Amino acid sequence: MEPITGSDLYGFKDLLSDSERAALARLGALLDEHVRPVVSDYWERGEFPDQIIEPLINANLMDPPELREAGQEPSGLYNGFRNFEFGRVDASVATYYNAQSGLFRTTVNLGGSAEQVAQLDPLITSFQYKGVFALTEPEHGSDIAGGLSTAAIAEQRDGVDGWLINGAKRWIGGAAQADALAIFARDTADAQVKCFLVPTDAPGVRLHKILGKTSLRIMQNADIELENVWVPASARLMKINSFADVAACLRNMRSDVAWIATGVAAGAYEAARSYVAERNQFGKPLASFQLIQEKLAHMLSNVTASLAMVVRLTQQQDAGTYKDENSAMAKMFTARMLRETVALAREICGGNGILLENNVARHHADAESIYSYEGTHEINSLIIGRAITGIGAFR
Known part of the structure; x- marks a missing residue:
């Protein structure tokens, strides 16, 4: 066959x-x-x-x-x-x-x-202007909607209208390679969240690489300090005037992460399948054992179900008919399926599953980051739960 x-x-x-x-x-x-x-x-x-x-x-x-x-x-x-x-x-x-x-x-x-x-x-x-999304803060992740503390105050300099920004951001991937940081800050005048395109080389911007990571080790995440950083009024993105506008961005971003989660799960499955086809134990390929085949079937089912969900979500997104709970469910489900799939991939490769050379270990470790970023399992569950019951249970 x-x-x-x-x-x-x-x-x-x-x-x-x-x-x-x-x-x-x-x-x-x-x-x-x-x-x-x-x-x-x-x-x-x-x-x-x-x-x-x-x-x-x-x-x-x-x-x-x-x-x-x-x-x-x-x-x-x-x-x-x-x-x-x-x-x-x-x-x-x-x-x-x-x-x-x-x-x-x-x-x-x-x-x-x-x-x-x-x-x-x-x-x-065209990548002529490279930027990153900078929302998360050292003390505020899941509670960023109400807890965001980076502050922006309107301030004119040399007759030019602008904004003075103070605060800090954390876990900002790719910041050191970017031209600009999309910094979300709370306007001190109306307490609403705004977004500013801040050059990475602006006076008062300091970037520090986060060390000691056991996941997404290739990605260069940064801590960012913003001390009296001034930008002209033209640097503000004019349609972001509240956290509701930020949430509209996040709704779209969750679908991207759900696709990445599905792809990583597929990569882990494919690497494990290749390994068991070549690895012999007890005189025959691991792929010939019933328990191994059951795990492969489970993994491919996870990938297929995740693909079905993200494909339909994207069709809804293109049609303009999807809601917060749709993307939250996709991110929650695909990240959970990813976590399960990479664990099975590592498992069927035995001890060799923790070796980078077999292309499973990276996926196994990196799944933990995907499980948490762009909305944790718990936060996305509450978004769905609010849609099911009509009751917000975030506090």
């Missing part, structure tokens, strides 16, 4: 156009050539492989030539499968790319005025 290859059992990629599949195939080849050979070494060192940045930028994955030539715009499903393909190879690289293509671009496109979007989106798409 011919074995199943890949991890898209139900053929969800068939929903894409030929041009979109061609662009994704080109991405897969790029990742195989430039990323797969180096990620384990850089993961162990806790460093980012800067040499992969130029090939990723030159690939024009946000505005792929295959689609331009076909007269098509990238669909939500294409963007989702792009995150999926990144995740299959490495969660840190997926997170790095999504920091620009998802978090930062979404913030600008949803939060900026029409003029700001028209000016900045082409620069963001």
Whole structure:
């Protein structure tokens, strides 16, 4: 019997156009050539492989030539499968790319005025203007909606209207490689949350690499200090005037993370499947044992269910009909399935499952970060619970 290859059992990629599949195939080849050979070494060192940045930028994955030539715009499903393909190879690289293509671009496109979007989106798409999303603070993560303490006060300098920002941000991935930080701060005049594009080299901005991580070690997360940082009024994204506007951004971002979680689960499954096909015990391949096959079936089912959820979520997103609870459920479910899938992958590889060379250990460790970022399991559960009952239970 011919074995199943890949991890898209139900053929969800068939929903894409030929041009979109061609662009994704080109991405897969790029990742195989430039990323797969180096990620384990850089993961162990806790460093980012800067040499992969130029090939990723030159690939024009946000505005792929295959689609331009076909007269098509990238669909939500294409963007989702792009995150999926990144995740299959490495969660840190997926997170790095999504920091620009998802978090930062979404913030600008949803939060900026029409003029700001028209000016900045082409620069963001081409990576000429690199940015990151900076919401989380040292003392405020899950309670950021009410607890955000970074402050902004209107202040004029040399006759120019602007803002003075003081505070701190934490866990900001890719900050050291960015041109700008999308800093969320509370306006002292009305106590509402606003967003400011702060240059990383602005006076008063200090970045410190977070050390000692056991997950997403390639991704360079930073602590950021903001001391009397002044920016002109033009640096404020004009459509973000409350945390409700921030929540609208987060709603979109959760779907990106759900796609990454699904991709990482697929990568762990595929690595484990390859291992058991080649590893012999008791005189035959591990893949021939019933208990191993049951675990493989469980893992592929997890990936397939996650794919079904993110595909439908993205279709709703494109149609403008999805809600907070839809993306919260997708992030909660796919992250939980990821955690289960990577554990099974490590398990069927035995002791060798903790070795980087077998391409399971990275996924196993990195799943813990994905499980927590962009909304913990508990917070997303409460978003869903509020929708089910009509009662908010956050306090």
